[in-house]
Ligand SMILES: *[C@@H]1O[C@H](CO)[C@@H](O)[C@H](O)[C@H]1NC(C)=O
Ligand SMILES: *[C@@H]1O[C@H](CO)[C@@H](O)[C@H](O)[C@H]1NC(C)=O
């Protein structure tokens with residue numbers, strides 16, 4: 662209880678103008694303070710204690726770790742509408758933590774539910790495959806000083822921090838869509854998304870620092886590197902867009918990325934690689950986008966090859982939409998190879 666109170670105090674205390682990264686240290690904080698992220702499978706969809714939008718900010722749902730070792734091949738859909746705590750489905754391969762992460766919601770009213778599809782046998786298509794997940798949300802437009810309500814995301818649990826010099830690849834495999842309404846779709850209708858004024862991005866968030874411990878701290882790390890695969894609406898702009906503009910471009914396995922740089926409100930150096938076009942399917946080695954920065958290292962705001970990667974997550978920053986929208990991630994694999 663005491664810990665949960667601290668988490669909430671942290672949420673309220675988040676300074677304006679911070680970015681995605683700063684926002685979600687909460688998983689990390691939870692782990693840092695010795696509390697594992699919670700996982701509470703609900704075998705009857707929608708009926709679990711963790712569903713429903715009325716949970717409020719103190720995250721009283723859940724309560725009690727993994728339910729453990731079932732060995733059949735059942736598939737379970739669980740829904741989580743809480744504001745801030747993460748769930749870590751057990752896996753025989755790489756472990757991930759998923760979090761609705763409604764960090765900007767201060768009145769306790771959930772505007773988002775996150776669905777996670779877990780396998781009872783804890784064995785996903787590959788050793789690095791994540792459970793399929795989606796987030797359905799709707800928020801009104803917030804003040805310019807704090808336009809983001811949530812960053813529903815999935816975070817890599819294993820193998821971090823790691824020295825960049827020990828990494829050989831970060832193989833990333835992704836399929837996502839955004840759809841108007843409460844259901845998922847295999848295709849994307851951007852004019853329908855424009856029709857509900859969707860403002861959101863789809864982004865990877867990484868943190869790096871010369872100090873391994875600090876590299877895992879999303880508010881304390883010196884460098885943040887984001888990779889955006891989608892950007893909807895004018896409220897969703899990259900840091901540095903209006904000052905330096907595009908400072909580099911890189912073609913990674915057929916996808917064109919533009920690089921932006923600026924400092925966030927927390928004085929961290931933020932690099933954003935944004936795809937030239939909305940990219941819902943991507944396969945490639947993200948280490949190349951990091952090396953493009955460390956290799957240049959022409960100014961002290963660039964990370965260097967001796968730094969550590971301490972945090973890696975993928976999700977969508979939710980600004981606003983006039984109707985419910987559903988962000989769906991049916992395929993995701995993050996293979997950090999060292
Ligand atoms: C999420 O789960 C709820 C409860 O099972 C279900 O009603 C809803 O259709 C699911 N949404 C998506 C997008 O799968
Ligand atoms: C685990 O369960 C999933 C979902 O039913 C199934 O596709 C997969 O083949 C199973 N894996 C093993 C090793 O049994």
Ligand SMILES: *[C@@H]1O[C@H](CO)[C@@H](O)[C@H](O)[C@H]1NC(C)=O
Nearest residue numbers: 751752753754755756819820
């Ligand atoms: C995932 O978590 C389980 C349980 O904590 C652990 O045994 C396993 O080694 C972890 N997987 C990896 C790849 O670290």
Ligand SMILES: *[C@@H]1O[C@H](CO)[C@@H](O)[C@H](O)[C@H]1NC(C)=O
Nearest residue numbers: 714772773774797798843985
């Ligand atoms: C759509 O999803 C939201 C959040 O997940 C939920 O509050 C709302 O009741 C759903 N609407 C319908 C029509 O299912």
Ligand SMILES: *[C@@H]1O[C@H](CO)[C@@H](O)[C@H](O)[C@H]1NC(C)=O
Nearest residue numbers: 753754755786787788789996
């Ligand atoms: C998956 O992990 C298991 C246990 O760690 C290992 O034996 C197996 O070789 C791995 N499979 C692949 C394709 O890497």
Ligand SMILES: *[C@@H]1O[C@H](CO)[C@@H](O)[C@H](O)[C@H]1NC(C)=O
Nearest residue numbers: 871872873874875876878881
């Ligand atoms: C790394 O950072 C941690 C946390 O800020 C600090 O306690 C530690 O002394 C630092 N290590 C080095 C070598 O500077």
Ligand SMILES: *[C@@H]1O[C@H](CO)[C@@H](O)[C@H](O)[C@H]1NC(C)=O
Nearest residue numbers: 689690693878879880881882
């Ligand atoms: C993370 O860094 C911030 C800013 O330097 C610091 O205030 C906070 O105590 C650090 N958190 C942890 C868990 O070390």
Ligand SMILES: *[C@@H]1O[C@H](CO)[C@@H](O)[C@H](O)[C@H]1NC(C)=O
Nearest residue numbers: 895897898899900902903935
């Ligand atoms: C950059 O700012 C301009 C002007 O506000 C805007 O039209 C454009 O969409 C922004 N681009 C990015 C990548 O943020």
Ligand SMILES: *[C@@H]1O[C@H](CO)[C@@H](O)[C@H](O)[C@H]1NC(C)=O
Nearest residue numbers: 832833914915943944945946
């Ligand atoms: C490049 O993308 C293709 C699919 O477009 C994929 O099959 C291939 O594995 C990718 N290459 C790398 C090095 O990731």
Ligand SMILES: *[C@@H]1O[C@H](CO)[C@@H](O)[C@H](O)[C@H]1NC(C)=O
Nearest residue numbers: 908909910920953956957959
């Ligand atoms: C980084 O180095 C490459 C190759 O030398 C160059 O094309 C690019 O403009 C540099 N980018 C930055 C941001 O300095």
